Each structure stands twice: as C-alpha cells, then as structure tokens.
Amino acid sequence: MVNIKLFEFIGRHSCGSEDNQNMLIHGDNNEVLDLLKLQYSGSIKCIYIDPPYNNGEKYTHYDDDKEHDKWIGEITETLIKLRPLLNEEGSIWISIDDSEVHYLKVAADEIFGRKSFITTVVWEHRTSRENRKVFSNNHEYILVYAKNTKKFKLARNLLPATPEIIDRYKNPDKDPRGPWQSISASVQAGHAVKSQFYEIVAPNGKKHLPPNGRCWVYNKERMEHEILNNNIWFGKDGNGVPRIKKFLSKGTIGVTPETLWLASDVGTTNSAKKHLLTLFPNKAVFDTPKPENLIKRILDIATNEGEIVLDAYLGSGTTSAVAHKMNRKYIGIERGLHIVDIVLPRMRNVIGGEEGGISKEISWTGGGGFRFFELKQNKRLSLKENNNVYQLNPLVKKNKIE
Ligand SMILES: C[S@@+](CC[C@H](N)C(=O)[O-])C[C@H]1O[C@@H](n2cnc3c(N)ncnc32)[C@H](O)[C@@H]1O
Known part of the structure; x- marks a missing residue:
C-alpha cells in the first residue's frame, strides 16, 4: 500500500467539463508516479520530461544546482518509475543539455536498454550569441527511447509535408x-x-x-x-x-522526422518566454519554458488524438497546453507552487481559446477541461473530491473507498 494521499480541489482549481481524463497534479513526481502506476501502467503513449539540467543555476521558480551523484540518482529513480507506464508503442523524450547529457544517456540506456534508444534530437534553443562564454552554446538535446523499438517504428507518425x-x-x-x-x-x-x-x-x-x-x-x-x-x-x-x-493522392504525404530541429521551425527558449509574457505580463517570467512548437513536433511524431501524454516535470505547463490544444489526454506533475500560479491560469486561458503558441497553426478555438489534484503525504492512497474519497481514476466515482 502506498503511503500517499491525493486531494482534488474541484471547483477551486479544476476547470471545464468533468468528463475528461486530463490531470494536473501538484506533488513530487516520485511519489505521484507510485500512485499513477496503479492505474496507468502500460497506457501512456508518450512521456516528455524536461527535468532540471543540473547546470548550477538558481531560477526564480526552482533551483537547478545539485551534486552530480544526487542529481543522477534522482533522475534514475524517476526514469525507473516512468518506464512501466509506457504502452508497447510508447516513447519517452528527455530534454537535457551538454553538461549532463552523456551521463544521462548511460543511465537511461541501463533502464530502457541500449536497443531501445531511438535517437538524440539536437534542438537549436537560442539564436542570439552568448559572448561571455568560451563557446556560445546554442543547442540542447532530446534523448528518445521507445518501449518497443519495432512497434514504435510502425506507430510513429511522419511530419506533415510543408x-x-x-x-x-x-x-x-x-x-x-x-x-x-x-x-x-x-x-x-x-x-x-x-x-x-x-x-x-x-x-x-x-x-x-x-x-x-x-x-x-x-x-x-x-x-x-x-x-x-x-x-x-x-x-x-x-x-x-x-x-x-x-x-500525392496515395496515402499520407509526410516527411521522416530529422534529428536537427531548428529554431526557425520549433522556436527557442526566448520565444517561449515571450509567449508566457504575453499571457502573464505582470508575473515573474518562468525562466526555462519550452516553446509550444517544440512539444507539438514531439506529439506530432509520437502520438495521435485521444492518446495519453505524461510530463513529470511540468514547469510552466507547456506540455499540458500543447496536448490540450492537440486533443491528446494528458497528465502533468509539478512540485513547485507555480503549478497554481502559472499552469492553472495558463490552462484556463487555453480552455478559453488562447491564441498564442501553436493555436493559430492548428486553429485552436478553446474548449475541454482538466482536473486538478494535490498530493498529500498522508495515511493512505486515495483521491479526495469535496470530502469524498475515491480510487485514482477520476471518472470512477462510484468506487468509494473511504
Ligand atoms: C526545466 S523545468 C520544466 C519546464 C517545462 N518544460 C516548461 O515548458 O515550462 C523543470 C521543472 O521540474 C520541476 N521539478 C523538479 N523536480 C521535480 C520533482 N521531483 N517532481 C515534480 N516536479 C519537479 C521544477 O519545479 C521545474 O518546474
């Protein structure tokens, strides 16, 4: 029995229609994942994670400064918990930068198996030059692993033809x-x-x-x-x-995804920050958001409508916003309070038809809903909604357990 309690603050935080399976969860992912495995083992099509890179920075919303051994130990533990959640056609995409990518690759190889490694995507994350450094580092990496390489190869989508x-x-x-x-x-x-x-x-x-x-x-x-x-x-x-x-008329005309993702196609950290600033001009900007187009490209390749996407380091909520607009189901986990300050208002904007990010490209006009859960370290595994406690599936309300 897992020693955790999940509370849902419906009405206060959840938004839109109740009959949706989209979950935003405030809590530490290692604990939340223990809960999720009870219901979501083998059912997630795509996991995207953008963990702290351990680059020594102290950001406004979280610290990114740990001993290497502690950092690699923690991320390893998270990856071990994430793997069983993937379905047979599923894939995991891990953002990382130069300083830890090689250690993370070795750790991830051990968990997913070297044969499950698909590729390393190189993303041009900035277009301005950083003149104070020896090299102006303008790319990050995304490590891609499949649960089952053969099945992923058959299931993955081509990118839309330009x-x-x-x-x-x-x-x-x-x-x-x-x-x-x-x-x-x-x-x-x-x-x-x-x-x-x-x-x-x-x-x-x-x-x-x-x-x-x-x-x-x-x-x-x-x-x-x-x-x-x-x-x-x-x-x-x-x-x-x-x-x-x-x-042209035969089948889908699409292009095989390449591994070099240019800023002109998928955006930069700065363009993502600017998008957040248009949403929240009076809030301290989240320092390390991903651009919506970057996540859209991942979801275009790895998922179809209605499939479940999981992000265990939600940050400013880019994955949930993009998944929502693209009609995927999603689970987002974030331990920082910015899930309340940034993600919730961002998602309410999305439901209201927010026009930034990928909205114009996919003709997003709003709609849908999500449910918000709070993880409490407490006596036992449960979900709480208006003082009634339920099993994890938010749709199965009749399974009252307390
Ligand atoms: C690089 S940011 C993610 C940014 C996100 N991709 C976006 O577009 O905004 C990393 C996030 O992971 C969160 N985080 C770090 N450790 C965590 C943990 N153990 N459980 C849940 N969230 C965690 C941090 O608070 C931070 O918001």
Whole structure:
C-alpha cells in the first residue's frame, strides 16, 4: 500500500467539463508516479520530461544546482518509475543539455536498454550569441527511447509535408491519378539480392543497368508490372534513367522526422518566454519554458488524438497546453507552487481559446477541461473530491473507498 494521499480541489482549481481524463497534479513526481502506476501502467503513449539540467543555476521558480551523484540518482529513480507506464508503442523524450547529457544517456540506456534508444534530437534553443562564454552554446538535446523499438517504428507518425514539399509534386505526363514526383528506382547494393540486378527495357526499347554500386529497388517481374502500369518515369523523351512515380493522392504525404530541429521551425527558449509574457505580463517570467512548437513536433511524431501524454516535470505547463490544444489526454506533475500560479491560469486561458503558441497553426478555438489534484503525504492512497474519497481514476466515482 502506498503511503500517499491525493486531494482534488474541484471547483477551486479544476476547470471545464468533468468528463475528461486530463490531470494536473501538484506533488513530487516520485511519489505521484507510485500512485499513477496503479492505474496507468502500460497506457501512456508518450512521456516528455524536461527535468532540471543540473547546470548550477538558481531560477526564480526552482533551483537547478545539485551534486552530480544526487542529481543522477534522482533522475534514475524517476526514469525507473516512468518506464512501466509506457504502452508497447510508447516513447519517452528527455530534454537535457551538454553538461549532463552523456551521463544521462548511460543511465537511461541501463533502464530502457541500449536497443531501445531511438535517437538524440539536437534542438537549436537560442539564436542570439552568448559572448561571455568560451563557446556560445546554442543547442540542447532530446534523448528518445521507445518501449518497443519495432512497434514504435510502425506507430510513429511522419511530419506533415510543408507547402514546399507539396509543390514538388507535378504532372508532366498529365497522369489521371494527379500530381506526382519521381524518386530513385535504385538503392545501394549493400544488402541486395541477386534478383535486383538486371537490365530494364524502357517502353522505347532503351536498356538501363543499375548505376555502379546500386541495384534496382524491385525485382524484374515487379518492375515490369510497374512499367506496364505507368508507375515508372523515363523522362520527358523516354530516354531518362528509370524513376518511380510517387503520387500525392496515395496515402499520407509526410516527411521522416530529422534529428536537427531548428529554431526557425520549433522556436527557442526566448520565444517561449515571450509567449508566457504575453499571457502573464505582470508575473515573474518562468525562466526555462519550452516553446509550444517544440512539444507539438514531439506529439506530432509520437502520438495521435485521444492518446495519453505524461510530463513529470511540468514547469510552466507547456506540455499540458500543447496536448490540450492537440486533443491528446494528458497528465502533468509539478512540485513547485507555480503549478497554481502559472499552469492553472495558463490552462484556463487555453480552455478559453488562447491564441498564442501553436493555436493559430492548428486553429485552436478553446474548449475541454482538466482536473486538478494535490498530493498529500498522508495515511493512505486515495483521491479526495469535496470530502469524498475515491480510487485514482477520476471518472470512477462510484468506487468509494473511504
Ligand atoms: C526545466 S523545468 C520544466 C519546464 C517545462 N518544460 C516548461 O515548458 O515550462 C523543470 C521543472 O521540474 C520541476 N521539478 C523538479 N523536480 C521535480 C520533482 N521531483 N517532481 C515534480 N516536479 C519537479 C521544477 O519545479 C521545474 O518546474
């Protein structure tokens, strides 16, 4: 039995319709996670965490200055508790900077397994130069691990194609299937099998061998079938190197995510601060917020509508705000009082149709709700709502346990 008590202050802090599963929890994540595992094991699609980086700073809302051993010990403990919450297609994304990234990678490898490591994203977190330092450090990292690499690979989304990408689709042969672009019909020969080396005969009789060190992507039979079906392009005059026609109308046109995330695409720490300042011009600004576009990109890749996102270091509430606007369910945990001072008003703004961050891009107009819980170290595991105590699932009110 976990020695923890959760109170919900409904009416005072919860907001919007009650029939939602969005939870904001004020408390230390290590204790809250002990509670969450009872109900959420194997059900979270994406965990994003942005822990204190241990960079020696003392920020307005939290300290970021610990002995390395203590810091790595604590984050290790948190990661151990987070892993079982992921579902089979789930992934965890961990923000970190230069000073601890390598130690954190080794610690995370031990918990998730080196084979579960997906990649390190490099985020250009500032565009101004810091001239007082030896190097002006303008990037951070996001370590990405999957619960099950194969399943994550199948489940992860491509990123939406930009207008420039869509513009590359043309229709020079007036194909009734609509615009297309050509992609190479050959691949590197490294893992090739014998049936990929042959001579292609174009409709005009011209013969084509694969370029040096390459082989055809299809075997001969499949290639002939594709040529017959007008799926191979030999250039306007019919003499060009064979290429595959990829149609805009077929399936989702998306792009494979890359690992270098530029400020121009996903924002900077400063742009995130400016967004917060527009929301709360009279409050001390939160020093280390993430821009909404950065979190949107993570959720675009790792989740679909209705799936659950967890952030165990919520800070100013960027993850909950973005998840809410993107119609994901979310759980946010924060131990600082700024969950009341910053996150709650931010989320109320979001529900009211706040126009900053990613709102315009996704045509956000407001709606929905969240429930607010307070963790109390007390006699036993419970949820309290207006003096009634319930099991953890906020929707299962009939399971009264006290
Ligand atoms: C870098 S900030 C997160 C910023 C956030 N991503 C945003 O966009 O605003 C780290 C946050 O983790 C919180 N934190 C640190 N240790 C914690 C713990 N054990 N449990 C819950 N929150 C914690 C800090 O109070 C701080 O707000």
